[in-house]
Amino acid sequence: MNQTHSFFEGKSCVIVTDHEKEQAILPVLQGIQGLNLTVVSNVNTDALGTFSGEIERTNPPLESALQKANLALNFAKADFALSSEGSFGPHPAMFFVPADQEWLVLKDLKSDKYWAVHHISTSTNFAALCPENWEAAVDFLKKIEFPSHGIILKVKDKVTSSIKLIIKDLNNFSEIEYLFKTHQNQNEDSITLETDMRAHRNPTRMKVIAEAAEKLKLKLNSLCAVCAFPGFDVVEIEPGLPCAWCHAPTRLTFKSLYECQNCQHSIWKAFPNGVTEADPGYCDHCNP
Numbered sequence: 001m002n003q004t005h006s007f008f009e010g011k012s013c014v015i016v017t018d019h020e021k022e023q024a025i026l027p028v029l030q031g032i033q034g035l036n037l038t039v040v041s042n043v044n045t046d047a048l049g050t051f052s053g054e055i056e057r058t059n060p061p062l063e064s065a066l067q068k069a070n071l072a073l074n075f076a077k078a079d080f081a082l083s084s085e086g087s088f089g090p091h092p093a094m095f096f097v098p099a100d101q102e103w104l105v106l107k108d109l110k111s112d113k114y115w116a117v118h119h120i121s122t123s124t125n126f127a128a129l130c131p132e133n134w135e136a137a138v139d140f141l142k143k144i145e146f147p148s149h150g151i152i153l154k155v156k157d158k159v160t161s162s163i164k165l166i167i168k169d170l171n172n173f174s175e176i177e178y179l180f181k182t183h184q185n186q187n188e189d190s191i192t193l194e195t196d197m198r199a200h201r202n203p204t205r206m207k208v209i210a211e212a213a214e215k216l217k218l219k220l221n222s223l224c225a226v227c228a229f230p231g232f233d234v235v236e237i238e239p240g241l242p243c244a245w246c247h248a249p250t251r252l253t254f255k256s257l258y259e260c261q262n263c264q265h266s267i268w269k270a271f272p273n274g275v276t277e278a279d280p281g282y283c284d285h286c287n288p
């Protein structure tokens, strides 16, 4: 369902960002026909929470992305606002693998409607370390691809673990070496190195945000066959894809329910991924 459409024709959208995420989002979403995109940068979205923990984030990620989008109401006369939110930690299904989860939201500023996508990638340098010595620190910095990727240095009180100092935007090894050795010589301090996950200091994350933007573009270009509203997408899945060997149902998707959020028109599509049989590796009988 990718016919030419006019829903976004002549409409305006502001991208609300504070860490240059438009670099990843803008080139992709320029593929939405008729939508006029502008960028509002230097928005203090940090008030809604930061990665480095100065301000704790209390809302679920989708909720914060919607809040950021609504910030646009304060300074822009636009039809839509686009915002994003990221979260880093163990992969929700593979607990030992770190993952980058990104949420992108296009919010209609004149109604409650919004289009959201969630994208999970294991492509991330997300990590932290309390290095024993400068050599261990260097190994870590090389592994996380410093200096093309940023680092945050935290000095904590050894006894209480309270944060005494947070230093961002370090650009070379010698700056870090100086700070590391200075604080290492103070017995009451412990030093932690953390990957900087802000998009403009993390090219790996920037790529994942671009992938999320591709997902959003696909969604917006999928139109309801009845009312042509954008975002005709999966709202429910049913497992049971048959095993290629024994034909017993597996946990893989057998069919998906697509629904229009405007007119509620819906259809079930069997084999939505184009695959009609499951690899026996996913079968509880053939591969217990």
Ligand SMILES: [Zn+2]
Pocket: 243, 244, 245, 246, 247, 248, 280, 283, 284, 285, 286, 287
């Ligand atoms: Zn089987």
Ligand SMILES: [Zn+2]
Pocket: 224, 225, 226, 227, 228, 229, 260, 261, 262, 263, 264, 265
């Ligand atoms: Zn519809």
